[in-house]
Amino acid sequence: MGNCIQRAQDTDIAAVPAVTAQPTFPRSENSECTSHPLPIPSKPLVASNDNDKTRVLPISRPESEILSFPHLKSFTYAELSTATRNFRSDCLLGEGGFGDVYKGWLDEETFAAAKPGTGMVVAVKKLKPEGFQGHKEWLSEINYLGQLDHENLVKLIGFCLDGDNRLLVYEFMSKGSLENHLFSRSGRPLSWDIRIKVAIDSARGLSFLHESDPQIIFRDFKASNVLLDSEFNAKLSDFGLVKAGPTGDMTHVTTRVFGTEGYAAPEYCATGRLTTKCDVYSFGIVLLELLTGRFAVDRSRARPEQKLLDWVKPQLPDKRKLFRIMDSKLEGQYSRKGAYVAANLALQCAHIEPKYRPRMSEVVNILDKIPSLKRSHSRASSDGDNDVGDPMSLPDPAVWKHSHVRSCKQSKVSPAPSHQTEKLSKEAISAARTMSSRSEGSAPSTWQSSRGFATRR
Structure with missing residues (x-):
């Protein structure tokens, strides 16, 4: 688990509204932001x-x-x-x-x-x-x-x-945090299906915030801020660092840096510039944690393996090495194609260049097409599921190599060509749709309504 980081720079005004006759938007620390009237709901x-x-x-x-x-x-x-x-x-x-x-x-x-x-x-x-x-x-x-x-x-x-x-x-969320389930030595490990379900639920929550008008940026997405109820429905918690997103012609908001090492986007750590793509980066790291069963940052490991993203990147250009990064507790529970799509999606979310990261709504669409264990087993004998196939093309391995993020203070790296990244996103979605069409019927909903304020007991 990473350490909390903050940079004592700028003044971060908490978003604490009040009912007034003519409410206005806050002015960001970046003075380009203008005010707009906005109704207050009751x-x-x-x-x-x-x-x-x-x-x-x-x-x-x-x-x-x-x-x-x-x-x-x-x-x-x-x-x-x-x-x-x-x-x-x-x-x-x-x-x-x-x-x-x-x-x-x-x-x-x-x-x-x-x-x-x-x-x-x-x-x-x-x-x-x-x-x-x-x-x-x-x-x-x-x-x-x-x-x-x-x-x-x-x-x-x-x-x-x-x-x-x-x-x-x-x-009350009876199952506690995702962090406890992933990294606790006691208790039953989370299954593949539950991990994908949790990823989808979390992505839906972030997508809801990002598609608000104006946008809402969570700013501190990590495994400990994802809580699970009795049915393993996942919900985002701890809104203390939530921030209003850019408005009008603004491309970002500039704010004091708060976050957790290993999860915070490198451009945010370096400049204090905050966008929804910072949340996408954090989601990519948590998705890697779900797949690998490893902490985002683990100082107890050998130096090359301490930062999860740095360790995973060199493994994936060779599809045959996929098993090396997957949590051994998941053995036999997932299709290789599904795992490969999820792993590559995680890397795309954690791309060093924000503009190459997908929107959270796109992440939801891709994850929602990954087959569950039951459907994977039912078709394994008929479609040769043991073959890795090519569900999603990676960027050139050199791109990942040169985009390694050794720390939040690393200098800027030249991005991959835009046509290459567009191809990656399209192939990812296409592959996910192909897997879905081959499964037995459409995938059931992976999240359930839970309208009650608290769990009855």
């Missing part, structure tokens, strides 16, 4: 499917102000203390840099504190009293999650601002 914006573009981004206002959302419950500190059994250690779910998360119980109708084992289970994040950045993240979570509703975003139930106490209440 309830969360819901996306019933990925084609829904009716989404509105919160407005940046003074940090002391919080938007009013009727569907969010305002709790007192005493209520949440009772719900978590006075924040007892046996209710502790996890610890973070800006606070700890506890398990709690609330009445399903009134949201009053309930006895343990009754009502609905929730997750309560209690921020540490000190720290300006933690306060900004608390405000950001309320004002973004308060306006967004999607199956692949964790749901915010309410918040607490009581004296110096700042808390957030979320739906």
